[in-house]
Amino acid sequence: MVDLRHLSTFVAVAEEGSFSGAATRLRMAQSAVSRTIRDLERDLGKQLFDRSTHHVALTQAGHATLDSARTALAAVDTVRLTAGDAGDCIRCPHDGAKKP
Amino acid sequence: MVDLRHLSTFVAVAEEGSFSGAATRLRMAQSAVSRTIRDLERDLGKQLFDRSTHHVALTQAGHATLDSARTALAAVDTVRLTAGDAGDCIRCPHDGAKKP
DNA sequence: ACGTTTTACGTAGGCCGTAAATATC
DNA sequence: GATATTTACGGCCTACGTAAAACGT
Numbered sequence: 001m002v003d004l005r006h007l008s009t010f011v012a013v014a015e016e017g018s019f020s021g022a023a024t025r026l027r028m029a030q031s032a033v034s035r036t037i038r039d040l041e042r043d044l045g046k047q048l049f050d051r052s053t054h055h056v057a058l059t060q061a062g063h064a065t066l067d068s069a070r071t072a073l074a075a076v077d078t079v080r081l082t083a084g085d086a087g088d089c090i091r092c093p094h095d096g097a098k099k100p
Numbered sequence: 101m102v103d104l105r106h107l108s109t110f111v112a113v114a115e116e117g118s119f120s121g122a123a124t125r126l127r128m129a130q131s132a133v134s135r136t137i138r139d140l141e142r143d144l145g146k147q148l149f150d151r152s153t154h155h156v157a158l159t160q161a162g163h164a165t166l167d168s169a170r171t172a173l174a175a176v177d178t179v180r181l182t183a184g185d186a187g188d189c190i191r192c193p194h195d196g197a198k199k200p
Numbered sequence: 201a202c203g204t205t206t207t208a209c210g211t212a213g214g215c216c217g218t219a220a221a222t223a224t225c
Numbered sequence: 226g227a228t229a230t231t232t233a234c235g236g237c238c239t240a241c242g243t244a245a246a247a248c249g250t
Contacts, residue, residue: 075172083144
């Protein structure tokens with residue numbers, strides 16, 4: 001199953017242009033980044049990066065995926081925002097007098 | 101962290117109108133559905149359902165979240181589609197003569 | 201009293217970090 | 226030879242299922 005962490009890791013690698021850079025940004029080990037991308041490529045059935053040890057470049061599929069991955073991540077952020085913006089149930093005792 | 105499984109479980113409960121119905125559709129135990137919704141509500145900081153043991157109704161926040169959750173799930177599906185549609189790297193040995 | 205949701209318990213699978221190996225410049 | 230990615234190993238945490246309890250109709 002494709003996971004959000006897969007997607008954000010993928011975007012980080014694409015933006016940083018390197019696995020180690022993404023690992024630093026995400027505060028995780030490079031090995032985790034490598035495995036995550038590997039799993040994502042396996043899930044999607046497409047190679048996302050052309051990597052030759054010192055060069056990491058997006059494949060054509062990678063470019064297309066990058067766009068939609070960003071869209072998906074934004075959509076999930078929107079979930080948080082809409083949930084936060086939405087008023088709660090008319091009579092929800094658990095958030096008391098939060099709204100004026 | 102909000103997970104895609106959280107979202108699809110939430111949508112299933114909202115559409116089925118019951119936890120057990122969602123559990124049946126998702127082929128999982130009711131307890132798992134209950135915990136997943138609980139976790140999602142905790143993550144979002146909002147109650148999504150008003151449940152009184154025999155009635156499950158979306159709260160106001162639940163309605164708003166349902167919309168954006170569907171959008172997010174569709175966006176993730178789009179990731180799969182775009183990745184699948186996209187041509188691979190010009191010279192990718194691993195998927196040989198897949199494209200005419 | 202029945203049906204549905206929730207909690208408790210124990211187990212299985214996945215993810216991550218550390219460390220070692222591999223490959224490229 | 227140095228840097229960056231990948232693989233191996235061990236541990237931790239999370240998620241699930243089964244079973245039992247709580248709640249409302």
